[in-house]
Amino acid sequence: MPAILSRVAPRINYVGSRLMASAARLETVPREEIHKEYDRKKTFYHKDLEIQLASPSQLKTKPLDPTKLKFGHTYADYMMTCDWDAETGWHHPKIEPIAELKIHPGAKVLHYASELFEGMKAYRGVDNKIRMFRPEMNMARMKRTAIRAALPDFDSEEMISVLTEMLRLDQEWVPNSDVCSLYMRPTLIGTDPTLGVAVSTEAKMFVITGPVGAYYSTGFQPVSLLADSRFIRAFPGGVGAYKMGCNYAPTIWVGKEAASKNCQQVLWLYGENEDLTEVGTMNIFLFWKNEEGEMELITPPLHRGLILPGVTRDSVLQLGREWGEYKVTERTLNMEEVKKALSEKRLYEMFGAGTACVVSPVGKILYHNKVTDEYEELQIPTMASKYGVMQKFYNTINDIQVREYGRIIKDGWMRDI
Amino acid sequence: MRKISSVLLKRSITSSFSHFSTTSSCTRSSFQYANLVVEKNTKKQRLPSDPSKLGFGRYFSNHMIDIDWDVKEGWFAPKIKPFQNFAIHPASKVLHYAQQIFEGLKAYYGVDGKIRVFRPELNMERMRRSARRSTLPDFNTREALLLIDELIRIDADLVPKTDQASLYIRPMMFATDQHLGIGESAQAKWACFTAITGSYFNYDRGIRLLADPEMVRSWKGGVGQYKMGCNYAPTIFVGKMAAMHDCDQAMWLSGEDRLVTEAGAMNLFMLWTNEDNELELITPPTDSGLLLPGITRQSVVELAKEWNLMKVSETNFTMSQLARAVQEKRVHEFFVSGTAANVGPVSEILHCDKEKGIMEKLLIPTMSSKMQLYKRLHTALSDIHYGRIEKPEWQRIVEL
Numbered sequence: 001m002p003a004i005l006s007r008v009a010p011r012i013n014y015v016g017s018r019l020m021a022s023a024a025r026l027e028t029v030p031r032e033e034i035h036k037e038y039d040r041k042k043t044f045y046h047k048d049l050e051i052q053l054a055s056p057s058q059l060k061t062k063p064l065d066p067t068k069l070k071f072g073h074t075y076a077d078y079m080m081t082c083d084w085d086a087e088t089g090w091h092h093p094k095i096e097p098i099a100e101l102k103i104h105p106g107a108k109v110l111h112y113a114s115e116l117f118e119g120m121k122a123y124r125g126v127d128n129k130i131r132m133f134r135p136e137m138n139m140a141r142m143k144r145t146a147i148r149a150a151l152p153d154f155d156s157e158e159m160i161s162v163l164t165e166m167l168r169l170d171q172e173w174v175p176n177s178d179v180c181s182l183y184m185r186p187t188l189i190g191t192d193p194t195l196g197v198a199v200s201t202e203a204k205m206f207v208i209t210g211p212v213g214a215y216y217s218t219g220f221q222p223v224s225l226l227a228d229s230r231f232i233r234a235f236p237g238g239v240g241a242y243k244m245g246c247n248y249a250p251t252i253w254v255g256k257e258a259a260s261k262n263c264q265q266v267l268w269l270y271g272e273n274e275d276l277t278e279v280g281t282m283n284i285f286l287f288w289k290n291e292e293g294e295m296e297l298i299t300p301p302l303h304r305g306l307i308l309p310g311v312t313r314d315s316v317l318q319l320g321r322e323w324g325e326y327k328v329t330e331r332t333l334n335m336e337e338v339k340k341a342l343s344e345k346r347l348y349e350m351f352g353a354g355t356a357c358v359v360s361p362v363g364k365i366l367y368h369n370k371v372t373d374e375y376e377e378l379q380i381p382t383m384a385s386k387y388g389v390m391q392k393f394y395n396t397i398n399d400i401q402v403r404e405y406g407r408i409i410k411d412g413w414m415r416d417i
Numbered sequence: 418m419r420k421i422s423s424v425l426l427k428r429s430i431t432s433s434f435s436h437f438s439t440t441s442s443c444t445r446s447s448f449q450y451a452n453l454v455v456e457k458n459t460k461k462q463r464l465p466s467d468p469s470k471l472g473f474g475r476y477f478s479n480h481m482i483d484i485d486w487d488v489k490e491g492w493f494a495p496k497i498k499p500f501q502n503f504a505i506h507p508a509s510k511v512l513h514y515a516q517q518i519f520e521g522l523k524a525y526y527g528v529d530g531k532i533r534v535f536r537p538e539l540n541m542e543r544m545r546r547s548a549r550r551s552t553l554p555d556f557n558t559r560e561a562l563l564l565i566d567e568l569i570r571i572d573a574d575l576v577p578k579t580d581q582a583s584l585y586i587r588p589m590m591f592a593t594d595q596h597l598g599i600g601e602s603a604q605a606k607w608a609c610f611t612a613i614t615g616s617y618f619n620y621d622r623g624i625r626l627l628a629d630p631e632m633v634r635s636w637k638g639g640v641g642q643y644k645m646g647c648n649y650a651p652t653i654f655v656g657k658m659a660a661m662h663d664c665d666q667a668m669w670l671s672g673e674d675r676l677v678t679e680a681g682a683m684n685l686f687m688l689w690t691n692e693d694n695e696l697e698l699i700t701p702p703t704d705s706g707l708l709l710p711g712i713t714r715q716s717v718v719e720l721a722k723e724w725n726l727m728k729v730s731e732t733n734f735t736m737s738q739l740a741r742a743v744q745e746k747r748v749h750e751f752f753v754s755g756t757a758a759n760v761g762p763v764s765e766i767l768h769c770d771k772e773k774g775i776m777e778k779l780l781i782p783t784m785s786s787k788m789q790l791y792k793r794l795h796t797a798l799s800d801i802h803y804g805r806i807e808k809p810e811w812q813r814i815v816e817l
Contacts, residue, residue, distance in 0.1 A: 070596075070598070071597065071598055072508065072596045072597025072598050073596050073598075075508060079507055098507065100504040100505055100506050100507070101504070101505050101506075101507055101512075102502040102503070102504060103502055103503050103504075103505050104502055104503075105477075105481060105500070105501075105502070105503060105589075105608060105610050106474065106477060106587075106610070106612070109511075109512060110503075110511060110517055110589065110591055110646070111517065111519050111587075111589065111646055111649070112646050112649035112650055112653065113515035113517060113645075113646035113647045113649060113650035114650055114653065115512055115513065115515060115650070117513050147654075148651075148654055149650060149653070149654065150653040150654045150657055183597075185508075185513070185597060187507070187512060187513060189512055194472075194473075194474050194475050195473060195474020195475075195585070195587060195612060196472075196473050196474055197649050197652065197653065197656065197681070197682050198653065198656060199653055199656075199657055200653075206507055208507045208508055210597075229638070230638055231638050232636055232637070232638030232639050235633060235636035235639065236633065237630070237631055237632055237633030238633050238636065238651060239650075239651040244515075244650055244651070245512070245513055245514050245515035245647070245650070246515045246646070246647035246648075246649075246650040246651060247647070248513070248514035248515060248599055248647075249514055249515040249516050249517070249551060249640075249645055249646070249647040250550075250639060250640040250645070250647060251599065252514070252516065252551070252552050252599065252600060252601060253549075253550055253551065253552050255599070255600060256552060256601060281599060
């Protein structure tokens with residue numbers, strides 16, 4: 001797939017040199033304004049934003065105890081929408097009270113899954129300021145996904161400015177708690193009302209937000225995973241590395257299979273060697289002593305296109321490398337290696353990493369052995385680990401997100417509203 | 418049938434006064450035709466007079482079926498109502514996690530003035546299999562067919578009176594649960610609408626396919642054999658790549674050995690002299706789970722077996738077998754099959770395999786083949802569609 005993408009890559013590169021030349025001449029113009037030309041074929045603009053304020057009756061009551069909120073059950077008052085069509089490009093972005101979308105029955109999103117999304121969060125720090133966590137990472141991924149999904153591209157910073165505006169309006173929805181946050185869901189759908197399986201000539205960007213509660217109000221809850229290579233999440237030449245809706249639909253039935261075997265999540269394996277790829281909708285990390293006797297944090301690599309490049313994954317890798325306490329490696333890892341390390345008591349921690357809960361400890365793997373066609377129960381000692389690697393990532397990322405305002409412990413990761 | 422229709426008309430009048438009266442008729446195992454509520458559309462669709470201008474899926478009829486489902490209540494009473502936009506909550510699972518399935522089938526206006534639907538029970542059976550894999554609710558095939566009959570009946574005047582066009586029927590089901598958690602949906606919608614449709618391809622020059630193993634449609638352990646929306650989204654970009662190479666569709670190869678599986682959203686067939694020097698019509702088997710078990714595909718296999726002109730096999734073949742056979746002039750015809758396309762000849766396959774350093778253009782003599790099998794199949798299917806040939810078990814007649 002990278003080869004295919006490189007062929008269209010020029011589309012997303014800004015034409016920089018000409019603009020730089022004009023910047024030199026117009027020194028009095030503020031830098032941001034000459035940074036880009038106004039071109040609605042390329043992006044929507046924050047300055048075109050139209051805001052329709054909610055009437056008092058449209059404003060909803062905020063939940064009393066945000067820590068009890070389940071994921072994705074409560075939504076804030078406003079949503080952002082922005083239409084696009086191939087002829088005019090992007091229309092004006094709008095922020096308006098959340099309402100049902102009018103969608104043509106023939107719209108491609110309802111038939112051919114012409115859709116993609118992002119998941120990101122805004123936090124209220126202990127200084128009462130609202131901040132987003134690395135939003136430019138989500139926007140960069142959303143742009144990559146849009147190209148692969150043949151949906152329109154846009155400018156990250158324009159989108160982040162619009163999101164900021166939304167957060168200003170819905171600021172009371174950002175929970176006043178150091179364990180809760182406001183989940184944000186930017187979504188892009190193909191709305192072209194014709195039935196051909198083809199590039200959509202119409203699209204809609206929308207964003208909804210909602211407060212989410214604490215994942216670990218009673219401490220970490222280790223999860224059990226079903227590992228069965230008869231089910232697959234992604235494959236080479238597919239779209240596993242993109243946050244397209246189509247990657248999720250096939251997993252729901254497998255999730256149900258897992259639940260029927262008392263597993264909360266699926267450990268996605270790939271190929272003959274049963275390589276570990278992802279866990280549920282999170283990236284996977286392993287902390288172990290490798291065969292050479294080195295302490296090592298390991299996660300599968302991105303290059304085969306089987307794995308979503310998670311923002312939390314990237315943050316964990318960066319922090320781990322900065323700390324320099326152990327070796328940090330991105331490499332392919334299979335079930336055989338995991339089983340061997342377990343039997344030799346070299347595997348200390350296994351955890352998922354994602355936006356929803358930062359980290360999620362693995363307590364057990366129910367492994368379907370394809371040779372014997374039997375299930376094997378593998379106990380993972382994450383919770384009993386004396387190294388506290390996962391715990392340190394959780395504390396640090398949580399500190400960056402809500403506690404350590406004022407002290408720059410990670411330059412550029414938090415974006416103030 | 419007349420009797421039910423008048424009952425339905427009466428029901429539609431009463432229903433406009435009491436919108437909530439329908440909730441009492443919820444059913445668990447399937448929606449029921451007997452509970453149908455009809456609201457007629459007063460506006461009429463305008464159509465181009467020239468059937469060649471219709472295109473595919475651009476002009477919709479006046480009515481649609483809309484049925485809601487809820488995990489607690491089961492199926493609500495089905496409605497036929499004026500064709501209109503859905504109101505969908507922005508958090509609905511269908512918009513985020515692609516929880517959606519669909520079908521495609523056609524109704525044809527026959528030479529005898531009867532409207533025939535081609536093997537619709539096979540579509541409904543496949544839709545139910547897709548529903549199960551998507552954790553969407555099951556329904557009864559017969560009830561669905563009765564509702565589709567009724568939808569066609571109401572818009573019967575829109576079924577094109579020409580064998581150059583047909584009424585494309587698009588049943589669909591999607592998850593409407595408004596919670597963002599990834600999981601089974603507690604609500605769903607079953608809907609169906611129709612589109613007045615011309616031909617899908619211009620067949621005059623034959624179809625050109627791009628075969629590039631870097632682009633993969635499905636994989637063992639995935640959902641390639643189900644008509645789920647998620648199988649289509651990744652192919653749109655690939656279709657764009659194909660167009661850049663001046664090809665009409667992608668031909669999907671699978672795995673290290675480059676098995677030939679599908680072309681675009683269609684099944685494929687090859688008429689060749691195989692390695693054992695037998696004349697053989699070959700199509701990849703569906704038990705691999707890599708390709709959609711097409712109804713036109715099944716019909717072509719059944720017809721060809723009936724005709725008994727050659728060996729008919731559902732067997733895998735690889736891209737290298739295909740390329741070698743083309744070079745040795747053993748490939749006589751290569752064609753695609755699908756509801757939208759019927760049977761369409763392939764004239765060219767552009768084979769790019771970067772890993773193996775291959776870049777070759779394979780010319781397929783389909784259109785100049787002596788046997789003209791694709792044309793005979795196209796004609797036979799078309800004759801059955803438009804009632805020139807009687808094959809009652811393949812033709813569901815919509816009583817008007």
